[in-house]
Amino acid sequence: xxxxxxxxxxxxxxxxxxxxxxxxxxxxxxxxxxxxxxxxxxxxxxxxxxxxxxxxxxxxxxxxxxxxxxxxxxxxxxxxxxxxxxxxxxxxxxxxxxxxxxxxxxxxxxxxxxxxxxxxxxxxxxxxxxxxxxxxxxxxxxxxxxxxxxxxxxxxxxxxxxxxxxxxxxxxxxxxxxxxxxxxxxxxxxxxxxxxxxxxxxxxxxxxxxxxxxxxxxxxxxxxxxxxxxxxxxxxxxxxxxxxxxxxxxxxxxxxxxxxxxxxxxxxxxxxxxxxxxxxxxxxxxxxxxxxxxxxxxxxxxxxxxxxxxxxxxxxxxxxxxxxxxxxxxxxxxxxxxxxx
Amino acid sequence: xxxxxxxxxxxxxxxxxxxxxxxxxxxxxxxxxxxxxxxxxxxxxxxxxxxxxxxxxxxxxxxxxxxxxxxxxxxxxxxxxxxxxxxxxxxxxxxxxxxxxxxxxxxxxxxxxxxxxxxxxxxxxxxxxxxxxxxxxxxxxxxxxxxxxxxxxxxxxxxxxxxxxxxxxxxxxxxxxxxxxxxxxxxxxxxxxxxx
Numbered sequence: 001x002x003x004x005x006x007x008x009x010x011x012x013x014x015x016x017x018x019x020x021x022x023x024x025x026x027x028x029x030x031x032x033x034x035x036x037x038x039x040x041x042x043x044x045x046x047x048x049x050x051x052x053x054x055x056x057x058x059x060x061x062x063x064x065x066x067x068x069x070x071x072x073x074x075x076x077x078x079x080x081x082x083x084x085x086x087x088x089x090x091x092x093x094x095x096x097x098x099x100x101x102x103x104x105x106x107x108x109x110x111x112x113x114x115x116x117x118x119x120x121x122x123x124x125x126x127x128x129x130x131x132x133x134x135x136x137x138x139x140x141x142x143x144x145x146x147x148x149x150x151x152x153x154x155x156x157x158x159x160x161x162x163x164x165x166x167x168x169x170x171x172x173x174x175x176x177x178x179x180x181x182x183x184x185x186x187x188x189x190x191x192x193x194x195x196x197x198x199x200x201x202x203x204x205x206x207x208x209x210x211x212x213x214x215x216x217x218x219x220x221x222x223x224x225x226x227x228x229x230x231x232x233x234x235x236x237x238x239x240x241x242x243x244x245x246x247x248x249x250x251x252x253x254x255x256x257x258x259x260x261x262x263x264x265x266x267x268x269x270x271x272x273x274x275x276x277x278x279x280x281x282x283x284x285x286x287x288x289x290x291x292x293x294x295x296x297x298x299x300x301x302x303x304x305x306x307x308x309x310x311x312x313x314x315x316x317x318x319x320x321x322x323x324x325x326x327x328x329x330x331x332x333x334x335x336x337x338x339x340x341x
Numbered sequence: 342x343x344x345x346x347x348x349x350x351x352x353x354x355x356x357x358x359x360x361x362x363x364x365x366x367x368x369x370x371x372x373x374x375x376x377x378x379x380x381x382x383x384x385x386x387x388x389x390x391x392x393x394x395x396x397x398x399x400x401x402x403x404x405x406x407x408x409x410x411x412x413x414x415x416x417x418x419x420x421x422x423x424x425x426x427x428x429x430x431x432x433x434x435x436x437x438x439x440x441x442x443x444x445x446x447x448x449x450x451x452x453x454x455x456x457x458x459x460x461x462x463x464x465x466x467x468x469x470x471x472x473x474x475x476x477x478x479x480x481x482x483x484x485x486x487x488x489x490x491x492x493x494x495x496x497x498x499x500x501x502x503x504x505x506x507x508x509x510x511x512x513x514x515x516x517x518x519x520x521x522x523x524x525x526x527x528x529x530x531x532x533x534x535x536x537x
Binding site: 119 | 508509510511512515517521524525528
């Protein structure tokens, strides 16, 4: 092999077939996601009962119907069996309050799947996570934003813990009002929030399962959590009477579900290690910036959406990038006609 | 090309916002309701038809090098007429359209038709061209405004049409809704004309 044209790739061996398939598939990855989210789903059903079942099943069903419908209309092969629509429906359900009206779920899922995913070419071509697109469209609609406000929506439940969204309390009253929230209880999921997003320990278990299975890479969740910790630590050290401490930020809102499940969507996250590191850290940092300075109590969804828009740029961040080597061509003689003849 | 074709091409083949993809600023900005869309469209029909006729009749007089400036002066004349008329007789709609009436001067469709059609054709085809393109523009704006008004406000031309418990999806009357509905309509129209 010519020395000048060989590429410096140490861990990639391209060989002629036959190849052995590892068994990984899109369908398998989707069912891994569903399995990993199962503990959080069960915990949500334990707290919110039949309402949680209603939201989760309606969300999954409407996401799959939206996908099947648009693929029928566009005369594409219907691929709802690969489970990707079910995963985005389930993820959306887990960050919603348990008694959100049915039509909000349907509109959010249709908007997410059709506008956020199929308009861009379907699975693998979506620049943003469809579940987050659906959530964001409802959230920025002034008349519907109340449906996503946990303090307004979850007022009639008896769950045995404080029915106040911790981040809304932090936003409204500052860290001095947070003494009622114990970190242990927050960790065990005894907090107001999305159906599954508040079940921190279950989500951590599911996330670790996905990392061990190799369905998601560890760089994004780890750097997300590091980003949240460092930036909230900076805020907290600068002014601990105005900003919450890092542990509180880690254990509330959508941070854990965001780190492991929302921003690890394959199509809307970078493919290279350093891109993933920058992406995860950026999501975590933007989350805290939005929590501190925006009108929204939680910033995970908007942080993920914002960083997803940077993915094409972050994909250019490669460690050990293959630099094209100048190739010395043998001197050519004769005219163009002679060489092409 | 026959005269009737000059008129009908503006209704589908060269439908301004969707086919020519021109004049998108007013399309996005004034389609919060069917009423403002219709008002804007009527203003554009008047300006476009009159400016096309005048440009066409002066096409052998205007020197080639200063044609754009001359077109702008002609268009601006008619825009001022529309603006003053709307201010005097249709004040509510004038208030809603606001800056977008004076901005008709720099609307790409009007300058585009003057440059591409009226400065090369006779007065009658130019008038029909302006009328057709203007009608197409008006229809597009009214339909887009109607869709956004129904979903975003629950009304059409200000009349309540949705059921009483309907909670308006105000996303549609805000800026992202404009881009989204324009894009979806454009996609649907492309799909329709492809299958024809």
